[in-house]
Amino acid sequence: MLFLFRNTENQRGYANQGSGEPPVLLNREIPRYLTERNFRQALTQPFSASWSNVGIRAILQRIRETQNISIILDRRIDPSRKLKIDLQNQTLEQGLAQIADLIQARCIIVGSNIFIGPDAEVSKLKTLLQLKSDALHELADSQNTLKSRVIQLSRNHTFHFQDLDKPAEILQNITNSYQIKIDNEQLVPHDLWSNFSLVSVNATESLSLILIQFDLTYEWAGEATGIRLAAVPDKVLIKRTYPLPGKSIDSVTAQIKEQFPDLVLTSSGKLLSVQAAMDVHEQIEQLLNPKKTVHPVRAGGGKTVPLNRRKFTLRVKKVPVLAIMQKLEQSGIEFEYDKQELVEADINLLQLIDVAVVDAEADEFFDALFSSFKLDYKMQGVKITLTPQK
CATH class of the missing domain: 3.30.70 (Alpha-Beta Plaits)
Incomplete structure (x- = not known):
């Protein structure tokens, strides 16, 4: 997909022409943003665009609409700040990273969303997401009765919000969906936000994306049925x-x-x-492990090398198998499975696993990857089909 857009002070452009900001709308149509594999593929597509003296919010809104992806701008970044930028023959992900760099910010992928925020806060967010996910699964490991609750909190939901929605109400919408009670919600200050979406996010991701913007995080309470808000520490390790x-x-x-x-x-x-x-x-x-990162392997004619002709090296400790699968998808590997079927079979792809293989054949590698799960897998070309064991 190639997106070409020109917007300068002398040319007609997006929303109110020239450098104007998008209008405030209280009844925007619900967008149909790309999710999961389609979202990640969109980030790799060619992207060219140019803006001069245009506000960040207007630029990101235009990209959302034309590329069908969710982009969340941290509330601490001035959305009216004007940019002059020319992006040519980059991937969409590279273009967004360059936009973020111009405003001393950084991009991170959470669920099927691009979050753009201050560098230090994005670094904390990455660590907090892993800490909260680990805490949830440790809770399930310590109490077998909580496994179904953890699966419920691990399910992905999509939320859409309008201009002028309040973050306290947004947070309430999320917690209601996951049947979570907030112990001290008064810590969330009053504010009015522009429209945005949280696409294909679980409980940990949705809560963290909202709270990090107020330098807040949370601790699980009870049997993962409640949270208590807390300030983000100076160092998150x-x-x-x-x-x-x-x-x-x-x-x-x-x-x-x-x-x-x-x-x-x-x-x-x-x-x-x-x-x-x-x-x-x-x-x-x-x-x-310089060989750990899996890169696309191409054969003559630009075709992806079949799995049975590849070798794999991977050493990881306590990493969700889904995160490994998502990394493999960036190398052209496809995973096909029925989410609901896995949930009903009590198979949680957010379960943490350890893998240590060196120069392994595909069979050995995927045996190691899925050995902790009651899963059968079938390889065909570059596709892996997952089904619960009967």
Whole structure:
């Protein structure tokens, strides 16, 4: 998909012409934004556009409408700030990242949404999302009776909001959908927001996307039926342990310390534990396992190499299998399954797993990936079809 749009002070453009802001509307038509695989594919499509002296909100609204994707602008960013930008022959994701960079912000994908916010807050959001997801699954592991509740909270919902909706009401809409009670909702200040959508998000994602904009987070209460709001700490860290087979602990520690001198590292045998933000963990993982990131492999004529002709290397600890699947989809692998069928079979793709394979054949790799689940998989070309075991 190629999007060409010109908007300058001397040309007719979007909404009110020239540099005008989109009008306030209280009854916008509900958009039909792309979700999941279609959303991720849209981000890789060619994108060209140009604006001069146009507000950020108008630019993002135009991209939403033409590309059919959900974009959320953090409330701390001035939406009327004017930009001059020329994007040529980039992917849509690269174009959005460049727009964010111009306003000293950063993009992150959450569910089927692009969230644009201040860099430090986006870093905290990434870590908080993982911490809250981990906490939820640890709760289920400690109390077997809560597994069905965790599955309920892991289901994706889509929410649409109009101009001038209040964040307290938006939060209430989300908590009602998941049957969650907020213990101290008075911490959410009064505000009026522009229209936006939360597309294909679970409870953790939807709550965090709203609360982070007020420097708030939450703790699960009761049997995951309530939350208590709390201020986001100055530092949001998560502990990860890395196996180091065949590597020297001292040399690896020295490498990491050179890049991140303030990190606290602890080791035990061939295991290295690190407490850091998710951004740092991603860089450490890449440093330790440069082959981990799965890139598209193309054969002659531009065709994707079939799975049975690929080799896979992956080392991860306590990562949702769905996150790994989403990463694999970026390399052209397709996963086909019936969400409701998996839910009814008590199969939760947000379950955390450990995988350690090196230069593995496809069968070995996917056996390791799905060994914790009562799932059958079938490979055909680049497609994996998942079905519950009978």
